[in-house]
Structures are given as C-alpha cells and as structure tokens.
Amino acid sequence: MSTTDPTWEPNTLTPIRIDLVRQHLKQVLASRAFTGSKRTQDFLQLIVGHALDGEVDSLRERMIGAEMFGRPINYDTGSDSVVRVKATEVRKRLAQFYLETEGRHKVRIEIPSGSYVPKFCFDPPETVAQPRQGSMQPAPVEHPAPAEDATVAPTPVTHTNAVVRPSLWKSRPRLLAGLGVALILCLATGAVAYKRWYGDVPALRGIRSIAILPLKNLSSDTGQEYFADGMTEELINDLGQVSTLRVISLTSSMSYKGTKKKLPEIARELAVDGVIEGGVLREGNQVRISVQLIDARTDRPTWAHTYVRDLTGTLAWQGEVAQAIAEEVSIKTTPQEQARLSRKRPIDPEAQDLFLHGNLLLDADNCWSAINYLHQALAKNPNYAEAHAALATCYGRLGETGEMAYQEAFSTQKSEAARAVALDESLPEGHAELANAAMTLDWDWATAASEFHRALELNPNSAAIHQKYAFFLVRTGQLREAVAEVERGVDLDPLSGRTFHHAGFIYYFARQYDDALSLVRRVRALDISPPDWSFLLGIAYAAKESYPDAIAAFQKAGDGAYALGHLGNAYARSGNPVEARKLIARLQENVRKNGVGRYEIALVYIGLGDKQQAFQWLEEAYGAHDVGMVYLKIDPCLDPLRSDPRFDRLMHRVGLTP
16 A cells, blocks of 8 residues: 555544544644634534544534533524534634644544534554655545535635645645545545444434423413413324324323423333423513423433414424424324424414313313313304314213213214314314214214224324223223223323223223222322222222222212212122112112213112113113213123123114124
8 A cells, every 4th residue: 555645444433543533632632723722622622522422412513502602402503603613613723734734643533514523534553654755645635515614725825824834735736636535535434434433323313202391481470381381282292193203191291390300210200212391482472482302311402493483373383393303313204294294273362372271171170161261262263173172072071971961962072073173184182082972972883993093093192092992992892902002091191190090991891800900009109190099999899799898989989970870789789789779769860960870770770680670771871872881892780681682682772783
C-alpha cells in the first residue's frame, strides 16, 4: 500500500480505538484551530463524548441545543439555528486542523453534513510508514454539503479563523488525489460503518409501547384542568389508532397525575418503552401544547415539538402528534391510519368545553351529570360526533346497570351511536356502542360482532372496547376468547380498577371462580383505587356454594335489583326461603317503579326450585328486553333450567342458539 494514499477503516470502536480517539481529541482541542473558541471546543467534545459512550440518541439537534446551549427541550429548531451554525463552524475548524497538521494521524474525526453523529476513520497500524522527505499527506475533506458548509475552495482562500499554508497549494494535484481516495473510501464504508458502530439505534427502534402522562395545565387558572385532561384523552385516543403500537389507556395514565415518581419507575409499572409528557397553555383563543417523547430506558428525550392552535382547530393537533411519534419510533402506519390521523376536525370552542366536561364525568362514572353537559354541547353543535358517541355510552351504561328502564336506555343508546357513526364513520366509540345496542336491544349478534370488529380495527388500543367485546364473547359462549380479550384490556389499562372489575366478571361467567377471587386479592394489594368488589365476591362465593360469605357480600352491595336478586337466590339455596321471598316482594315493587328486576325475580324462584314461576318471570324479562336475557347462555344461576325444553326455546328466541 502506498504510504501517501492511506486506507481509512470504519470505526469499529474497540477499547484501544476509543482511547485513540480520546487522545486525538485532546490534540485537536489543543490546536490553534480550536483554542481560540471555547464554544467549538465544548461542542466537539460533547458530540464525540456521546458517540464514544454509545449515546447516539443524544446527538439530535434539539437534544444538543438543550444540553449545550440551555434551550428548552421543546424549542423551535426551525427558527433557532444555534446548533446548525455551531456545527458548521466546528466542521470548518476540523478542516483547518487537518490542513495545518502535516503529520500522519492514526484517527480522523469527521462530522458529516446533515448529521451530528461524528465518524472516526482509522489508519491501520500495520500500514503506517514514515512519510518520504518533502511528501505531502492527504488532507481529508468534508462530505458533500450545502454551500454554507463548504470547507475546501477551488482556489487558495483564507477562511475565517483559518490560516492556509501556501506549500499545501503548491502540491495541489497530489493533495486532491489523496483527498479523492480518502473521500471515496469513507463514503463507501459510511453506511456499513454506522451500523457496525451503533447498530440500528435500538433506543428509538425498540419503542413499541407508550404511555401518555397527563398533560400539565400550564395556565394560572386551575379551572383549566379539565381542558388539559381532555387534551390528554384525545391524544391517547388518536395515538391508539396506530395498530402496531401499544398505547396505555387513559385511566392508568391519569393515575400518575401529580406524581413524583421518576419516569423509568412509571415505565416499569406500565411495562412501556416510551413516555410522552407535556403541557397545555390556554390563553384567549389560542392553545399552546408542548409534548416530548422520552425513551424510558435511558430517561432521555428523543423528540419534542410545540403546537400553537386556534381553539377551533385544537382537535387537529393530536393526529399530527400521533403520526409524528409513529414516524419517530419507526412505526409504520397504514394508509387508512394516516388518513384518519390527518383529518381536520374543527369544532365550536364552547361545545368542546362542554363535551370535555361531560366526557370526564363519564370517565368518573357519573353518567347523569355527564348527560347534562353532553346535551348542552350538542345544543351548541348538533353535529358533534364525539358527543353523540359519549351520550350513547352513558345511556348504555345506565341500562346495563339497571339505573334506567332497559328499552328507553338501549333505544337511546342505539340512536345516539347511529348518529355518531353517520357523522364520523371512523369513530371507534360510535361503532362499539352500536355493537352494544345491537346486542342488548335487538339481540342481533351478527351485527354486534361486525361492529365490534370495526371498532377494534379503528382503535386496537382501546381497553374499554376490548372489555365490551369480551362481554360479547362470553355472552355468546366463547369463553376462552372472552378471557383472552379481557386480559388484553388489562394489559392496556393495568392500573384501572374498572378494568380488573370487568376481568373478574369474565372469569366468573367463564366459570373460573377461583381466578375471580384471586384477582380480587391481587388488586387489593395494588396501589390503585379499588372498585366495589361486593357483588363480584357474592356471585363467586355463591357459585362455590359458600353461602354465608355470599350473603354477607351481597348485603354490602346495595339495594339495586342485581344485588337483591342474587341475595334472594343465595338465601333460597342456603335453605332460608323466608328471607328469599321477602326479596321477591321488594323486587316486584322495583319493577312497578322503574321496570327493572324481572330477571332477578326469576333467579330467586330458581333458587327456591319453583321452575314454573321462574319461566313465567323469564318471559316477563323477555318482553321487557331485560339485559339479563343476554346472559342466558352462560349464567351459572340458570343451570337448574337448562334441561327443560322451554329453556332451549327461550335461548333460540334471544338468538343465542340456531
């Protein structure tokens, strides 16, 4: 090999070579090219140090600006070019250093244009020879760069802060020939070297699960908390549409509001790779929203941006953020997902305020108050699809819990869900509520399945939709699939008492009674707000024929129709028909008042062994579209009736058998 045309090797960073780079860096920083500027010294030392430590994710413009120049992590790099300007100056000083030093270097530092990740080219030690007397060593050049980054001129020039030796330009042909060889070899090995040095940047490519922490209310008005929380939920819903990314649901994320826990600890508890945090500042008609993505494994920010929107356009920013995050972590979005994320959704600010209030009340299970706010929102904007879907959820929940007459609740649920889907076909909550109404009101199981599939296609990360689908599966006898589906909901919402509550009921209907009881014990040990387990404990104990425990649990569950019916069933099965019949009278009064309780009266008669009265009340429940009828296929309390032909006919009429 010619000693005047050395072959530079890509930087396989062995400990020896790392030491070579550090020694060479000291030489560069002490040179005349760098001693006149402390900032350029610090800049070069920072990026080389991060590269040698393998911290490539820190070598991004925004990260360097924050670390070296004290910029806020969400500063606008488009209007603040401090990092780009300093990088250009460092490139020029590096070129000056290599031009001024005629001796052979075992390593050379380069900063390719368009990147802040330095490359290190090594001269193989076995090929190093003493230069011939008077020979000129090839000076490396920059990779092709924009005009402002050019460091080699076609004719002798004097750059700012640079001294060009005339002797170098007298040997220009030889110099350029050497430069060409070095440049071609470095370019040829550049891409391979980058992967050999740093791999495929696992800190970013490894992010496949994300939690969005509650956005902070940055205004001095504590009354704006609802707005920040609402924006958090909207962002979670939008990012949840990316099918290849696991996104933690709202309830679990909101449990960290105001927490002092460190991000890595939160990430471990939620089993996520990345965490998004930020803040919302609402001033007049403008909203400023700042968000940043943090790699939870290194506790380093990898992406940040600030969005300023008029109040009428705030619902458009979440889609932009969701798509930007997906691109940042190299997650591919389908064309359909891209179209949904990029859709514009202008909205009346007053209607949005009312909707956000109502939706947060719905999340808190305060359906009656939520309905009031949602109706006000629709009075401002009748075409507010999300408000119609939220109303459908409210009425469906009131019907399922027996707080409202079934026909009225489920009919309203269906009409509101249909309106939501008509206004916005891509709204997953609308499809989920249509599915629930098809199931509870119409007993149309095929439509319910189709609508659930569409809802999960639109948002595969919605724990609530997975839970609702789990109840569809268990009601149709698909027990194993139901358990898997509800456990998927727990995975997406691992700190939600409601999620575990749903899981307990699915275990019960799948006849995994011990699993249901074990779940209650496990959740009680967690640091979360527990649900009222009384009713679930009661039915699980009753199924295991532990009647004293069941009765005690039902007595704590309140005086709703469900609790009274199952309490009466437990009394009857435990040999106490007197107390059981007292509850029949109370349930009949409940039916007269609000139309709820027919199915539960049948349960008490089943416990008493009176099949004739049990079937009579099941017929009453059928006529009233009692929600209990959707459990005919799997309710353990109905087992004494299953051998009777009348039960098969009833199952067929509800659509649960062919």
